[in-house]
Amino acid sequence: MFAYAVRRLGIGAVLLLSLTLVTYFLFFAVPSDPAKQACGKNCNEEQIEQTRVALGYDKPWIAQWGDFMTGLVKGRDFPADEELRANNPNIVTHCAAPCMGFSFVNQQTVNEILSGAFPISASIAVVALVFWVTGGVLFGILAAMTKGSFLDRGLVGLTLIAYAFPSFFIGKFLITYVSIKWGWVEYPAYLSIEEGGVSGWLSSLFLPALTLALLFLAGYVRITRSYVLESLSEDYIRTAKAKGLSQRTMIFKHALRAALTPLVTMIGLDFAGLLGGAIITENVFAYNGLGVVALQSFTSDDLPTMVGLVILIGSFVILANIIVDILYAVIDPRVRLG
Amino acid sequence: MSEAFLSIRDLKVHFPTTDGIVKATDGLSYDLEKGKTLGIVGESGSGKSVSSSAIMGLYRGTNAQVSGQIILEGSDLLTLTDSEMRDMRGKDVSMIFQDPLSAMHPYYTVGNQIAEAYKVHNDVSKKAARSRAIEMLDRVGIPQPDRRVDDYPHQFSGGMRQRAMIAMGLINDPKLLIADEPTTALDVTVQAQILDLLQDLQRDFEAAVIIITHDLGVVAEMADDVLVMYAGRAVEYGSNKEIFTQPQMPYTWGLLSSIPDVTGDTDVPLIPIPGNPPSLLNPPKGCAFHPRCPHRDKVPDGRCATELPELLAQGSVPTHLSRCHLTDPDRVYEQEVLPMIAPDRVGES
């Protein structure tokens, strides 16, 4: 298993670097002018050209990618133009390895931007994941056990309605009612664990995570429900019943175990799609997470930040996939890694 | 009839479906004595598995309608509460199934699944349950049981899996073991080993056994008594000897003539029973077998098609029961059936 994980990680790293290459290529394949964006609205042609040279956008894209790779391995100094650095030592920023670049739009290294935004997004994502997986599995089992009843239809129907409503609507609704009108939770503002302790951190995440979780909940209720029902008609459940096991053991030990594989698959896939949901949720709640950073970098042609995001999110997707594949083998002893 | 250990009376198991009610078992009665083996035979769909699963209470909590009486040592299992029935399952009555691969959970070790059957009825530690599982694996002839106990079902061969299922079935020393086609999924040499094992264990554990099978050869070898089922009902019931030497019901004759002679050694052609098993949604009126029965014209007034014959003793043996309108089944068998299936035995009895 260890050798397998190492090999998969190696392949993942190669994949990530190819992803950055593709990002550089695509960025320069579309007609846009990052130098003009970085320079600002009131720049004339000459100033834009100066900016271009200063930021290194005048080099061929592959050379820029090469510089980026150097930064990753050895670290870099910014601005990219050596002459400019030599003449103005006071504006030089050193970015240590693994340096993902310098965002001129934000005047910060990409590492700084991401390390500020990442904990916020990760917090929302993890809490949301816990919400929707536990909620989805519990509701799914409940629906399966009461198949065809009012409760079953209610659960499946309600989660579907929650899914059908746009996230920004649910987010606004939760802020307006649950927080402002009814005052059940404080007005959501992000608190890190250092600032608010675990309970402050958790309660600051409650509403955004709930909003994000509602986007995924319906699918998990349905998947759990249908796989539990399916495995309840399996021969090994009949054996379990014939042994004299209780309904609870039968469902939680035998039927649910069989539903774990599809659930893990779903979680792995949804992990990749999480950012899409997070962009909307973070914007509604004005939490400055990766979603907000991503949106900004795209609207301002901020290549270094984009590439940084590609690396960060790409590594999580790749990692999630490796973990899912290992989990398959942990869950199902018939699966061999290799 | 002496005080029976297990007494089934007018058992009905009906499944409501969108097409109508499937009468998978419809008025089944039989007795089984302590420590004896009953063989249940009949074509596919005759209700063998359904009636036996009903004994285990496997239809509780489903939409199946179960009625009648299942009296085990004087108490009617159908009147037990769900939790009383759960306590009996796997302890007093246990069941092993046809396909041991699908009957075991693919994600848990064999030992875990066997130990679970012990632990649920005995207040013991995990460790004690595990060593009991190893002991049982050893008892059913699994080599190196202390090592194989941690294998997963897919790492066992078919025969070993069925041995493991038998270990699971017997771990709580049940009074009744139901084996539903325990050897159908196995190849022939393994079949014989499993049957030998079952016979051995039955002697040691002194359990009554119901063995369900398509294979009359298995019945002839294993069973003390034989129940022949057709369309959810008993059509003939008697001792092993009576069923194989003096069968009284044309369906039983059909079964006997469709397999190689189990007592003789002649090369007579096999004659399959014409037609197909009846629909259980709309079973034929009268005797359910009459559309396929070559002897129905011997009964006057077409009664076979209108009147359900009672399950009665037709000959001199009071415990040999059959369900047929023929007035002299013994003579028809001797003169018309026996020459076809075992010419060398004509005139023997």
Ligand SMILES: Nc1ncnc2c1ncn2[C@@H]1O[C@H](COP(=O)(O)OP(=O)(O)OP(=O)(O)O)[C@@H](O)[C@H]1O
């Ligand atoms: N849950 C159910 N719902 C509806 N019909 C059912 C159900 N279970 C069994 N049946 C029907 O009941 C009939 C009897 O089934 P059963 O399994 O007892 O047959 P069997 O004699 O064991 O046959 P086989 O030799 O093929 O195992 C079949 O026609 C089957 O389709």
Ligand SMILES: [Mg+2]
């Ligand atoms: Mg069957």
